[in-house]
Amino acid sequence: MHQLQKHLLATSLALMGLASLATYSLVASAEPNSKAQKISTPKHRYSDAHLHIVDFFQEGEPLSKLITAMDKGKIDHAMISGIPLMKKWHEDEPKRPRYYAGDDAGMYWFSATDSYVAEAYRKLPKQDRERLHPFLCGFNPTDKNADKHLRQMLETYPDVWQGIGEVLTRHDDLTALTQDDTPRANNEAMYRVYRVAAEFKLPVLLHSNITSKRERNPLYVGEIEDALAAHPDVNFIWAHAGTSATLHRYQDKLDFLLPALSKLLAAHDNLYIDLSWAVLTPYLLDKNQEAADGWVALINKYPKRFMIGSDGLGSYDKIAANLDEYAPFLDALNKEAAQGVARDNFIALLPKKSVRKILASARQYTDSL
Template sequence: MHQLHKHLLATSLALAGSVSLAVYSPVASAETDSKAQSTNTSKHRYSDAHLHIVDFFQEGEPLSKLITAMDKGKIDHAMISGIPLMKKWHEDEPKRPRYYAGDDAGMYWFSATDSYVAEAYRKLPKQDRERLHPFLCGFNPTDKNADKHLRQMLETYPDVWQGIGEVLTRHDDLTALTQDDTPRANNEAMYRVYRVAAEFMLPVLLHSNITSKRERNPLYVGEIEDALAAHPDVNFIWAHAGTSATLHRYQDKLDFLLPALSKLLAAHDNLYIDLSWAVLTPYLLDKNQEAADGWVALINKYPKRFMIGSDGLGSYDKIAANLNEYVPFLDALNKEAAQGVARNNFIALLPKKSVRKILANAHQDTDSL
């Protein structure tokens, strides 16, 4: 069992009603950023906008190792979250799976992942907490009680949470293995989640595949369109631009993706795009590592609407290398867009007011009635 899991297992399920946490500071100071001793020769500094501190078995390395990796990789900030699903080691399987796709055993929703994140985060020194931005994800997106879980976690750890996600809705084989209904970005349970996000000004990182493994059209784009239109006061970060590695194994490249994104970005000011995981190739870079002109033009047109992430799963030794793979594409963008995509756009989406302050204001309003 990995160190983080062992350290937190005894305490993470007992949610204290009142705890003393870090002072909220969503953006680290320039002094904090300059202290990072980097071994990365890239001219870019980064924010990792998509990082899981545990894997599909709820195991991961200590956050101190993450900070070390960030220092070496010129990563000033990182979004951190758990994983809302646990992979089952089935009775009939002789070997423990190493990944969710390792065998046909199912997945089940696992809410304790948020407690792991909160407990690990609040044990860090203040200067390290200022660089990390925890997101809530431990809920079943088909359950209309999901908003209740969010509120409980926000009230229990009011100085921790700065976003919601990665919410796993349509996700090809992962969805097929999950022991429940198929999640959608536009179901009533998720609409209740979005209302909590709006109340606390939390961005939502949403995984919602744009199509299925077989359909060569934007089969599911209407689901995210509905969510964007119904909740204009919520900032949505569309994970992997609606793609996945599984989609690419079956379809290679989605020719309709770029036109679909162009249309959505023009119609919805609250849509932001996470370019992690399956987007770099075959979309941003071709086989010769040359930047794709259409994507360069789109991101230069919307320089504040895109961000990158490592999509790490509980280990941190490769996150800097993952981000550095974007350098040929970043170098093809104009300066404003490159700085935004590499670092600034993610930071700009973080809430300007802490959950604690919003809760305090709500209690004051109630008391005055």
Template sequence: MTLHAFARDYRYSDAHLHYVDFFQESAGMQSLFAEMDKGRIDHVMISGIPVAKKWHENEPKRPRYYAGDDAGAYWYSATDTLVARALRDLPREQQLRLHPFLSGFNPADKNADAHIRRMLELDPGLWQGIGEVFTRHDDLTALTYGDVPRANNEAMTRVYHLAAEYDLPVMVHSNITSKRERNPLYLGEVEDALRNHPHVRFIWAHAGTSMEIHRHQERLDFLLETLTRMLEDYPNLYIDLSWTLLTPYLLDEKGKPEPRWVELVQKHPTRFVLGSDVVGRFDGLGEKLEEFAVFLDALPAAVAGKVARDNFLAILPAARRAELAAE
């Protein structure tokens, strides 16, 4: 891919990155930092993957992705241990560039908050957020063993109270609709969480969209109007502009910025972040964020800089923000 030739010289924060893939494997920290430096990425939200894909006894070939076959995916708490161990071996200047989020828990289990508390107490000050929490997630939801989690279930309510106690933002993947319903079928689940937990900063992964939804519905016509209202109604809502929103929302079919989305971001300049959503492999990481440069260039320079880098840092716990300011 050729990088945008007329882009401003952006510095980035990647607000949505998975250190491991669905088999809990990673290219490693050396690869990650090489790509961060190459791509002008100063900071990264780093998390595991809360499920592991099963290689079923009846499958002759190991799947490469969770959708590779019909075998299930099971909740995998050791993903956080893998992330924590990888961070411990780094020098402090590199540790300060990574912001680990806890994800290895079953969000349909009311024991989840107790597990998260144990993890926070095992490594005081390490974890900077919770997520990506998989709730409604189209085909992945169907493959996951057990109850389907919801953003507003009792287990997640307990997690949100814990997040508020520890000043941790929460990134939630909660699809706004199903693959075929052309209405915001599941929106109420997200709104319940936002309304009932005003002291929790929510990052809505992909603003409720997904690759699978777009395979069946190229564009959700109600998305812009819905987000416009929600950003007014819920000051604790932040939108992850990762790749499923780039087209056909931020950019039109000709690759030009959509004026109404530019207007929305300008109206709420601190509420949007960028994410790559890579899983365990980091080749071309900078190019994935640079794909947003065409849209960023349509914004005032100060707003573009916030979206590209600073907004994510402002969502982090106050203790980490103070730590970064002191460096």
């Protein structure tokens, strides 16, 4: 193992030691102060295609609790990742914030989140690991060294990683608080990340807002179009269909979203859509829990290109309820599309060959030269 890798591993284990004192306690969920939801028996079997096992303070509950929540919620599989940003508790703030928007203090990139995920995952029994699918996210998407971090983590934990993301590029207020350049889906640093994704057949979960808070047009759609066109051998999962809760607070509903998605799906076979968090309302279901005809038609047309997730942040008591909120919409789809969106489409995107085998093949090829 290279000296740098040894140093990274030692640092990660040290962090895990500290984490044992505090990390496994819950600090925040995706929306602070939200009430816990209770469900009886979920109507469908699910895959959670978007789940963070830590919050913006790198704290979260142990994965054993996630497995228990999955069992109760009929969740067969789950994508898991860290959070690539850490919220700063600023010297001038008298109270520790509970969420990234809790005060005006900044965010900074935090690569150790990947080590947290890997170490927590490796401690699980084999039957539990088979249901969880870790994604790498602990890199700065404006740094052309990001691909180096990915390669180091793939070498260090070759039996862990099955995807990349959630990569946070344009993300309204979160981006504004982040202490660095504005990240975007089509910069050179991200293109280097996509090349690693192509090499190891890893899907990329990408957060890239389609517009800003005040522009009523697809201002940034060209950035994801460029990425899709330049890397046809990479499967992109567009987080929240390019939306966010902050966009909706300012604009309510983006009328151009559905036409933009229709156009992109027709043009790019490597685009998949994550419908989690900000998409269920106001888009998929109206206030009467009636499914929107346009979205039903689009998903029935592309039944293998959509998936759902809880977008949980280090807490698992709400994930089953969050997923089952989609049941009225799933019931409006045809049977194939409903099963794909609820469970199968995410699983189908996972790599068929492990990182370890790809690395071994590459070494054999190099040795033969």
